[in-house]
Amino acid sequence: MKAYVFPGQGAQFPGMGKDLYENSAEAKELFDKANDILGFDITNIMFEGTVDDLKQTKVTQPAIFLHSVLLAKTLKDFTPDMVAGHSLGEFSALVANGTLTFEVGLKLVSQRALAMQKACEIEPSTMAAIVGLDDAIVEEVCASIEDIVVPANYNCPGQLVISGSIAGIDKACEILTEKGARRALKLVVGGAFHSPLMEPAREELAAAIKATTFSTPTCPVYQNVNAAPTSDPEVIKENLIAQLTAPVRWTKTMQNMIADGATSWTEIGPGKVLQGLMMKVDRKMETTGVSSYEA
Structure with missing residues (x-):
């Protein structure tokens, strides 16, 4: 097929x-x-x-x-x-x-x-690519942050894009890097798509x-x-x-x-x-x- x-x-x-x-x-x-x-x-x-x-x-x-x-x-x-x-x-x-x-x-x-x-x-926002962590870890970190941060693109095993407020994404990238992410890279996008x-x-x-x-x-x-x-x-x-x-x-x-x-x-x-x-x-x-x- x-x-x-x-x-x-x-x-x-x-x-x-x-x-x-x-x-x-x-x-x-x-x-x-x-x-x-x-x-x-x-x-x-x-x-x-x-x-x-x-x-x-x-x-x-x-x-x-x-x-x-x-x-x-x-x-x-x-x-x-x-x-x-x-x-x-x-x-x-x-x-x-x-x-x-x-x-x-x-x-x-x-x-x-x-x-x-x-x-x-309406509100400045962004996205970030997280590479090298299980989805469950990324989901848990997103849920723990007070600002809006959510999983946005489940692209493939070990690659998940997150989306949310600028402050929330910055905090999530910091925590996810500490937890062992190979990359936590903010993307050059206009806003927090799929959030x-x-x-x-x-x-x-x-x-x-x-x-x-x-x-x-x-x-x-x-x-x-x-x-x-x-x-x-x-x-x-x-x-x-x-x-x-x-x-x-x-x-x-x-x-x-x-x-x-x-x-x-x-x-x-x-x-x-x-x-x-x-x-x-x-x-x-x-x-x-x-x-x-x-x-």
């Missing part, structure tokens, strides 16, 4: 998608349509912008979505048996399996990005999602909030809303896809992060990536 997965925020790079625009008539048409939908020239930023230009949340999320979805559309034999996406990547996955149209998916991603940016501006501090964004996105028609997908999507497969549009909606303030259970997602019969694992979109995480879970899995038109 073929599993296709889609990356999230952080995978962007200058020049992303330019080869698609230049070589695929369908991709060019959809890129031009994206400029109209978003109300600004995202293609110019993607193709010619700097690293800092691409870091803007309102740009980053649509850019990664566009790169991932248009790569999938150019594949000659794209017949997924199961899909999943890391955080933002879940929207790409939902276009890939037919739950959302390209246009609807892009509009929701744009609304999500703007809502998250506004939530980040209670995203509640204003969750409420705003919930209204948009509830007003949107979701179709029955062609194959199950394994969703972030519970790592479980579903093809029920209403369940998909509820899980997508909950995702903004809940942790990304990526380790369990990978394990469940393998248990359910995945025999190949293809990452579609910028970077190779998800391929690397799979290697931490099952080195025997046939793992590939599609990150350019040539690939």
